[in-house]
Ligand SMILES: Nc1nc2c(ncn2[C@@H]2O[C@H](COP(=O)(O)OP(=O)(O)O)[C@@H](O)[C@H]2O)c(=O)[nH]1
């Protein structure tokens with residue numbers, strides 16, 4: 001079996017193309033407005049907490065953030081760390097790279113875990129205070145309150161962070177900040193939310209802001225794979241095609257067993273047809289030539305199933321940026 005897998009993989013494609021690359025340039029008006037509002041609020045901000053997806057620590061961070069935020073202490077949470085298997089040397093390499101780009105501190109987090117409450121309280125909040133006090137605060141010098149700006153691309157866990165902080169410190173029930181699995185859920189900017197009383201600490205939530213210029217197709221596809229772009233824009237089938245290309249290039253064939261296939265495939269339509277029949281996502285279609293009914297795979301529904309499996313970690317804990325570190 002292993003030999004067979006290896007042999008067929010040798011002929012797989014060496015480069016990736018997508019039919020609708022234009023869709024990767026998604027930068028709607030609310031993101032531009034959000035960027036302008038962030039700039040206008042900056043004078044009242046003591047510390048910036050950026051949230052990004054740990055599966056793509058290098059791809060897709062907005063370079064504009066770096067330019068406008070360089071005067072403020074900058075913490076980076078690489079969240080969804082539960083979805084990627086990173087050893088300590090990889091974590092160290094990633095941290096060193098990001099620090100050289102102006103980030104002061106990097107934490108790897110899984111904000112959906114209850115235990116993170118403690119981590120936020122005992123490590124992250126104290127670090128925010130420490131970093132803030134170690135730098136000039138300009139017009140905010142001497143103030144006994146902290147304003148923290150939470151930024152990042154869509155769907156990385158910004159609202160989850162704010163809600164967790166709020167629960168951990170104030171014990172409030174309910175969601176102050178709406179959490180959603182679809183890119184672009186938080187659109188209205190700059191609601192100030194109290195997350196701590198002694199000293200008073202406020203968090204300002206922002207809508208996810210993508211980089212206005214995606215440098216290459218693979219960066220865009222990685223953002224799409226991590227749900228930072230809405231699936232309907234790039235289209236589920238294309239995102240699965242990239243995932244398949246990415247896994248095959250690295251010889252990561254867990255999907256073969258997971259979907260009980262005979263061998264790996266380089267064709268996303270073959271994979272999707274297999275999944276569609278397996279999961280009974282088929283449509284009855286009349287063949288006009290023979291007048292007979294045939295079962296046709298529903299590729300989109302199959303693609304949604306594969307993406308869900310990937311996003312829940314069932315196909316492997318992949319560091320999508322493995323070629324960038
Ligand atoms: N697996 C995993 N999912 C997370 C984590 N943090 C947040 N999420 C999920 O990611 C999605 C987006 O979260 P949200 O806080 O709305 O992101 P925002 O758009 O950056 O505000 C939601 O479905 C969250 O439940 C995490 O650490 N691990």
Ligand SMILES: [Mg+2]
Pocket residue numbers: 158159160177178179180185186206207208
């Ligand atoms: Mg949000």
